[in-house]
Structure formats: C-alpha cells, structure tokens
Amino acid sequence: MANVEVANVGKSFAGRPVLSQLDLAIDAGELICLLGPSGCGKTTLLRIIAGFIAPDAGRVRVGGADVTDMAASARRMGMVFQAYSLFPNMTALENVRFGPRVAGVAKAEQTTRARSLLDMVGLSEHEHKYAHQLSGGQQQRVALARALAVQPQVLLLDEPLSALDAKVRVQLREEIQRIQRETGVTTILVTHDQEEALSIADRVAVMHQGRLLQVDRPAAIYREPADGFVARFIGSGAVLSGVTEGAAVRAGGRLLPASAAGAHPAGRAVDLFLRPEHVRIAPMAEAGPDAVIGEIRGTVFLGAQTRVHMVLADGASLWADLPSVQAEGLTIGVRVVARWDEAAPRVLPTTG
Amino acid sequence: MTRMGVGGWLTLSFGAVFFMVPLVMTLAFSLWEGGDRYGFEAYHLLLASPQLPEAFLLSVELALSTIAALLLLLVPGMIFMNIYAPGLRPAFEFVATLPFVIPAIALVAGLTSLFSGPEWLIGTPFYLVIPYFFLALPFVYRALDVGLRAIDLTVLTEAGQSLGASLPQIIFLVIVPSLRTALVGSALLTLAVVIGEFTFANVLLFRTFAVFMNQVGRHEAQGAAALSVAAFLLTWAAMLAVLLAGRGKTKSPGDA
Ligand SMILES: Nc1ncnc2c1ncn2[C@@H]1O[C@H](COP(=O)(O)OP(=O)(O)OP(=O)(O)O)[C@@H](O)[C@H]1O
Ligand SMILES: [Mg+2]
Numbered sequence: 001m002a003n004v005e006v007a008n009v010g011k012s013f014a015g016r017p018v019l020s021q022l023d024l025a026i027d028a029g030e031l032i033c034l035l036g037p038s039g040c041g042k043t044t045l046l047r048i049i050a051g052f053i054a055p056d057a058g059r060v061r062v063g064g065a066d067v068t069d070m071a072a073s074a075r076r077m078g079m080v081f082q083a084y085s086l087f088p089n090m091t092a093l094e095n096v097r098f099g100p101r102v103a104g105v106a107k108a109e110q111t112t113r114a115r116s117l118l119d120m121v122g123l124s125e126h127e128h129k130y131a132h133q134l135s136g137g138q139q140q141r142v143a144l145a146r147a148l149a150v151q152p153q154v155l156l157l158d159e160p161l162s163a164l165d166a167k168v169r170v171q172l173r174e175e176i177q178r179i180q181r182e183t184g185v186t187t188i189l190v191t192h193d194q195e196e197a198l199s200i201a202d203r204v205a206v207m208h209q210g211r212l213l214q215v216d217r218p219a220a221i222y223r224e225p226a227d228g229f230v231a232r233f234i235g236s237g238a239v240l241s242g243v244t245e246g247a248a249v250r251a252g253g254r255l256l257p258a259s260a261a262g263a264h265p266a267g268r269a270v271d272l273f274l275r276p277e278h279v280r281i282a283p284m285a286e287a288g289p290d291a292v293i294g295e296i297r298g299t300v301f302l303g304a305q306t307r308v309h310m311v312l313a314d315g316a317s318l319w320a321d322l323p324s325v326q327a328e329g330l331t332i333g334v335r336v337v338a339r340w341d342e343a344a345p346r347v348l349p350t351t352g
Numbered sequence: 353m354t355r356m357g358v359g360g361w362l363t364l365s366f367g368a369v370f371f372m373v374p375l376v377m378t379l380a381f382s383l384w385e386g387g388d389r390y391g392f393e394a395y396h397l398l399l400a401s402p403q404l405p406e407a408f409l410l411s412v413e414l415a416l417s418t419i420a421a422l423l424l425l426l427v428p429g430m431i432f433m434n435i436y437a438p439g440l441r442p443a444f445e446f447v448a449t450l451p452f453v454i455p456a457i458a459l460v461a462g463l464t465s466l467f468s469g470p471e472w473l474i475g476t477p478f479y480l481v482i483p484y485f486f487l488a489l490p491f492v493y494r495a496l497d498v499g500l501r502a503i504d505l506t507v508l509t510e511a512g513q514s515l516g517a518s519l520p521q522i523i524f525l526v527i528v529p530s531l532r533t534a535l536v537g538s539a540l541l542t543l544a545v546v547i548g549e550f551t552f553a554n555v556l557l558f559r560t561f562a563v564f565m566n567q568v569g570r571h572e573a574q575g576a577a578a579l580s581v582a583a584f585l586l587t588w589a590a591m592l593a594v595l596l597a598g599r600g601k602t603k604s605p606g607d608a
Contacts, residue, residue, distance in 0.1 A: 052510055072513045079514040085507045089529035098525070099515035143511075150515055 002063030002153040002186060003028040004049065009058030011044055018044050019210045022058070031180045031187045032215075033197035036207030037233070042190040045207075046158050049188065051075050062153055078147025078185075082159040084139050086131035092118060092142045093127035099150035117145035120179060137168040144176065148183060155180070155187040161196065169193075173200050194234055198222060206230050228271055228351045237275040238318045241350060244268045249347060252314025255290060257342035269350040276307055278344035279320035281330075282337040291337045294318055296330055310338060375584065382577035394578040398568070407564035408586075410477055414560065415546035418484040419539045422492045427535075430496055431527055434505045448493035451486045456551045459483055464555065477558040484546050491541040499534025503527070540591050547587060 004026040011019040018041045026032050034042045047053045049060055051072030059068045067075055078099075086095050096114035105113070118124050121141040131139055140160050147155060157176070161169045177200040180187045191197050197204045198218040205215040206229075214226040225231035232239060242251030244261040249272045258272055287293060294310030297317075306327035310318045318338055330336075356364075383390045398404060433440050451459075463483055505527065512522035528535070553560040561583070569576030 050510075050514060052513075072510070073516050073518060075514075076516065077514060079511065081507055081511065083504055083507050085504070085511040087508065087511070087526045087530070088503060089526065089532070098512075098517070102515065102517040102521050102525075146511075146515065156514075 003030075004154055004186060004188070005059075005061040006045070006049065007059045007061070009045070009048060009055045009060065011041075011048065011053065011055050011057075017210060019048075019055070022210070022212055024205060024212060024215065026186060026188065028063075028186055029184045031177065031189065031200065031202045033201035033204045034188060034190045034207055035194055035197040035204050036192065038192055040207045041210040042192070042207055043158055046156050046188060046190050049154070050077055050079055050156050076150060076152050077154045077156055078150055078152035079156045080140065080143045080147050080158070080160040082162055084131065084136065084143075084163070086134075086139055086142055086146075088131050091128050091130055092123060092134065095131075095142055096146045096149050098146060103150065113149055114145070117148055118142070120148075120182070121145045121175070135168075136164050137172055140164070140172065141175075144179065148179070148185070152185060155185045157187065157189040159190055159192070162191075162193070169196070176200065198234075206233065208233070223346075225273070225346060225348070228348050231271075231273045231346060231348060235275060236319065237273055238279075238316070240272045240274065240316050240318075242270060242272065244270055244347070247342065249345075252312060252316060254292060254313070256292060256345070257340070258345040258347050259342045260345060260347040264347065264349065270347050271350050273346040273348070274318065274340060274344065276319040276321040278340045279318060280339045281308065281310075281320050281322060282339055284335055284337060287337045292318075292339070293335055294338050296332055296334050296336060298332060299327055299330060310336065312338075375581075378577050379581050382574055382581050384574060394572070394574040395582070397572075398575055398578050398582070401568075403559065403564055407559050407561045410559065411547050411561035414477065414480055414484060415543045417478060417481045418488055418546050419542045421481060421485050422488060422542060423535065423538065426489075426492055426496055426538075427528065427531070428523070430493075430500060431505065431523060434500055435509055444493070448490050452490050456487070459486065460552055460555045463552070477553075477560070480552055480556065480558060480560070483552045484542075484549065487549060487552075488542040488545045491545065492538040495534050495537040495541060496531065499531045499537075503530050536595065543590065544587065547583070 004024075006022060006024040006026075009019055009022045010017065022045065024045075034045065036042055044053060048055050051067070051070060051074075055068065059066055061067065062075070062077075086092075087098065090098065093111070093114050096117055097110045100110040100113055115124070115127070118127055121144055123138060123141055123145070126134060126138060126142075131142075134142065143160070144157075160176075161172055164172065173196050176187075176189070189197075189201070198221070201218055203215055204218050204221050206213045206221065208229050214221060214230050216224075216226075221230065222235055225234060228239075231237075240249065240251045240256060242249040242256065244250075244264045244266055245255065246266065247257070247259045247262045248255040249258050249261050249270055250256075251272065256272060261270065261272075264270060284293070292312065294312050296308060297311050298309045300307045300309075301324065302321075304324060305321045306324045308320045308322055308327060308330060310320065312318060320338065380390075382394050383392070385391050385393050430444070433444055460483070508526055508530070509519075509522055512526055513519075517525070548562055549560070550562040550566060553563045554566070565576055565579045565583070568579055
C-alpha cells in the first residue's frame with residue numbers, strides 16, 4: 001500500500017483552467033472520496049493520477065516515487081470506470097485474469113487469484129458469463145475484481161456506481177467499503193453523490209471549480225464546513241445573510257442567536273447556516289420579545305420525519321425537520337416560532 | 353419473441369418470393385435440355401471443363417489476398433484513428449466512399465494507363481488485388497466502422513493500460529477479438545465482391561471465375577446458368593462454414 005501525493009497540479013484544456021495549484025495528500029490505506037459538482041475537475045484529477053492525462057504543472061508521487069512522467073500501464077493502479085469497461089470478448093474470469101496474464105504470472109496462479117477475487121465480490125457462480133450476460137452492478141463488481149487482480153498500489157474509482165439504480169448503488173458502495181477495508185488498498189473514489197461520499201469515505205475532499213475547498217472526515221465536513229460553498233453543497237439547510245452583533249447575527253431586522261458569531265469582529269457581513277435537524281417549532285403562544293417568527297409554506301413527508309418549510313418576515317426561508325407525528329397538526333399559512341440552540345448555526349464570512 | 357402480424361408475414365413472403373424466383377428460374381433453366389427434357393447435362397459438361405477449377409481457384413486466391421491486404425491495413429489504421437485522431441474520421445469516410453462514386457470502367461482506364469511496371473507485378477493475375485482492394489474498401493470500411501462503434505475503444509484501451517497491458521497486447525487480446533463479427537463480415541463481403549468481379553479481370557485479360565462464367569455463357573446459356581447456381585451454392589456454403597467456424601470459442605457482444 002502506498003500513499004499518494006498530488007503537489008501543485010494544474011491543467012488547462014484549450015486555455016481554460018480546469019485544475020489550478022491543487023495539493024492533496026492521501027495516506028496509505030485510506031479511502032478518500034473526491035466530491036464535487038459536475039464539471040469541477042474530479043475526473044481530470046483522477047486521470048492525471050492514473051496517468052491518462054499529463055498535468056501542465058505539478059507532480060504526482062506514489063509511495064514517495066515521482067510517477068508524473070510514467071506511462072499509465074507502468075503505474076500499477078487499478079481503475080474502475082463510470083462506463084462499463086469489461087472486455088466483451090472475455091468471460092468474467094478471463095477479465096479478472098487479464099492483469100496477471102499480461103504481467104506474465106503463471107497460469108494456475110492467475111486462475112487462483114481471479115477466483116478468490118470473484119469470490120470476494122460475490123460472483124463465483126458467474127465466472128463463465130460474458131459482460132452482456134451480467135447486470136450493470138455485476139459488471140462493476142467484476143471490474144472491481146479485475147482492478148484488484150493486479151494488486152494495485154492505488155485503486156481509482158471514477159463514479160463506478162452512477163449508472164446503477166438506487167438500491168444496488170447503496171449495496172455496492174457498502175461492498176466497496178468492506179473490500180477496501182479487507183484489502184487495505186489506498187483508494188480514491190470520485191463521486192458527485194454526497195451521501196455516497198459521506199457514508200463510506202475515511203476522508204472527503206470537496207472540489208469546486210478546479211480547487212480543493214476542504215479535505216476532512218465526513219462528520220467534520222458536515223458539521224464544520226470550512227467554506228460557504230461546502231456548507232451549501234453538503235447536506236441541506238437555510239442560509240441567512242446578515243451582520244454579526246455579539247453572539248448573534250442581525251438579519252432582516254431580527255437578531256438570530258448564533259454563538260459562533262462571537263468569533264468574528266462585530267459588524268462583519270456573514271452567512272448563517274442552519275441545518276433542518278437543529279430547528280424546532282413552537283406555537284405562537286410561546287413567542288417572546290425576540291422570537292423568530294415564520295409562516296409555514298409547505299411540508300415534505302420523509303417517512304419518520306417531515307421537513308417543514310417556513311418563510312420569515314423578510315422573505316428568507318428556513319427549514320425544520322420534525323417527527324412526522326408532530327408535524328401532522330401543522331397547516332399551511334399558520335405562524336409559528338422557530339427556535340434553535342445557539343451553538344447550532346455555523347457562521348462564515350460572506351464570500352464573493 | 354413477439355408474434356408476427358399478418359403484415360409481417362406478408363412482407364416476409366414477398367421478400368422470399370423476390371429472392372427465390374430468379375434462383376428457382378435459373379436452376380430450372382440450367383436443368384433444361386431442350387423440349388421438355390430436364391437433366392444434369394449442363395453440370396456434367398461444366399465439371400468436365402478443365403478451366404473451371406483453375407478459374408475458381410484463381411478467384412479464391414485473389415479474394416484471400418485482397419482480404420489480407422484490406423484487413424492488415426484497415427484494422428490497425430482504423431483503431432489508431434479512433435483512439436488517437438478521431439478528427440481524421442471525415443477524411444477516412446471520404447476516401448472510403450470514393451470507390452462508390454468512381455465507375456469501375458474509369459478505374460480500369462486509369463489502371464491500364466499505369467499498366468507498365470515490373471514484370472513480377474503486372475505479369476501475374478495478382479495485379480488484380482490492387483483494383484479489388486479499392487472495390488472492396490467501402491464495404492470493409494463500413495463493416496469495421498460499425499464494429500468499432502459498438503465497442504467503447506477508449507475505455508477498453510484505458511482499462512487495458514491500467515491493468516498493465518501494452519498497446520499491441522490490448523489490440524490483439526481485446527480489440528481484434530471483440531471485432532470478430534465485423535471481421536467475418538468484411539471477409540465475406542470482400543469474397544463476394546472479388547468472386548463476382550468481371551470488368552477488371554476481363555479488360556486486363558485474366559481468366560477469373562466471373563470471366564470464365566461469361567465465356568461459357570456465350571456458347572451455351574444453360575452452362576452459364578448451371579455455373580451461377582453452382583457459384584451461388586459454393587459461396588453460400590463458404591459463408592456458412594466461416595460463420596460456423598467463428599461461432600466456436602469466443603462470443604461477441606452481438607451474440608445472445
Ligand atoms: N479532453 C478535454 N478537452 C477539453 N475540455 C475538457 C476535457 N476533459 C474535460 N474537460 C473539461 O474540464 C472540465 C472538468 O471536467 P471533468 O471531467 O474533470 O469534470 P468532473 O468533475 O469529472 O465532472 P462530472 O461529475 O460531470 O464527471 C469540464 O468543464 C470539461 O468540459
Ligand atoms: Mg467525471
């Protein structure tokens with residue numbers, strides 16, 4: 001297992017920068033997810049690491065060795081692609097055996113290795129099937145086994161699950177996590193599905209417009225977004241713009257409690273981020289002088305919980321997740337008091 | 353399978369009649385021995401002719417050489433174009449369509465004006481491989497193009513590279529076997545084109561199968577009809593043999 005170091009990497013296509021001065025250090029044995037909106041450069045970064053694209057600037061090091069100028073076929077990186085990529089002229093077993101075969105591994109050893117990997121991905125019974133006889137999920141499992149068969153230094157996965165339906169996707173991402181733990185191979189998974197990234201990654205790297213905004217554990221990314229983009233991109237919730245005033249933010253002529261505001265100089269333009277699970281609703285009878293009052297605009301039933309949409313006096317939106325039994329009594333147009341723990345909101349300086 | 357409606361059966365029957373009638377008529381004519389007598393006379397005469405095996409063998413040899421020349425040039429060429437220079441596709445398309453728009457007789461005229469050169473080239477019937485190459489080019493190009501479009505060449509190549517394979521290994525172990533159906537198709541089309549080609553061989557005075565058939569036809573019509581039927585059955589058997597042989601071990605995505 002090897003660590004990966006991306007240092008100061010830049011890449012432009014036709015004069016348009018796609019990656020700029022990007023640094024990323026990945027520990028040996030780590031499962032890291034590159035997460036970002038479409039077109040932010042995730043695939044480009046992954047293909048630079050794989051050796052399919054040469055960066056305009058910067059270096060890529062694997063296990064301390066500089067591989068920037070090394071051919072893709074010499075890098076020993078297993079790759080699983082978004083598009084189905086099994087060799088159509090070979091069975092599942094022959095596909096998995098391909099890497100060891102071209103590396104000159106003895107035939108018996110090729111087969112043993114391929115069988116045990118097919119077993120690991122749960123496809124022992126399908127070893128004689130061709131790609132067109134396998135489902136999408138099964139094809140990606142074979143592709144994973146095939147990538148692992150070369151005993152890669154690094155495993156690269158470019159949205160391997162995006163073509164699969166929701167249920168298979170959840171099942172397979174858990175399997176990827178299990179296999180990654182079992183093999184201990186350093187893994188980079190590209191995705192634009194935040195749930196996927198947050199649920200399986202050791203660390204998540206959030207990308208936007210060719211830059212890394214934050215690289216951290218999933219819980220930290222969710223609870224302490226370092227940046228307004230990350231806060232908006234990850235999870236859901238309200239964004240209220242205002243200025244700091246002690247341990248609160250003044251927005252729309254009202255003081256919104258937020259102890260984090262105290263960390264900023266008074267009068268600073270900030271955005272206050274509030275997750276729906278932190279907001280509670282109380283009847284108007286409990287409204288005090290400083291109460292934040294909202295009018296209910298709609299509810300979305302999510303199963304155990306119901307998400308309630310409120311609009312404040314200045315037109316800003318706020319969401320609250322309530323147990324569904326409790327939300328049943330709410331009707332649209334009713335005015336309620338919104339409350340939250342003052343430690344809950346995240347306060348970040350306004351950008352742009 | 354969904355059931356075929358009346359319209360489907362009608363279309364199918366019409367197609368069958370359309371293709372079968374000329375064949376059946378040719379067969380009947382080849383068996384006709386004047387009056388109301390029918391028999392295998394024409395076939396006996398044909399088999400007795402010493403030139404038949406010679407002419408047929410020459411045509412088959414020409415076909416095989418043409419197939420080899422076309423595939424050796426086009427398969428690697430088209431793979432590289434698709435991976436490294438997809439921008440050249442229009443140029444390839446243009447060149448591959450040219451033989452369709454240039455009439456055969458113009459090609460012959462051009463070729464005969466160049467009909468001077470080293471004896472080893474122009475002295476043998478294999479000189480015909482040059483015009484046949486161009487005649488069959490559009491068909492082979494089309495067949496290979498369809499085959500290449502059916503597989504994601506870039507992804508397969510990159511997958512192979514990430515597994516440590518060199519480009520030649522990827523081409524011979526992955527791409528060419530995946531193109532099996534297209535390769536068989538190209539070979540059969542070339543075979544059909546070369547076996548049936550008359551103009552070039554006749555003008556350049558080589559005695560190929562088609563030229564032989566024409567000569568027979570001039571003296572006895574029944575003989576020519578018998579030859580057509582025999583040629584049809586032979587070609588058909590050859591195609592069947594190739595298809596059956598190819599079905600063995602590997603499967604292409606097209607097969608179910
Ligand atoms: N070969 C190329 N030539 C020109 N532009 C390119 C090329 N490859 C990528 N780009 C551009 O670079 C940008 C980043 O592309 P990239 O594929 O890395 O995005 P991504 O984050 O993987 O997006 P997605 O989630 O949609 O896959 C895009 O704007 C894309 O149009
Ligand atoms: Mg991508």
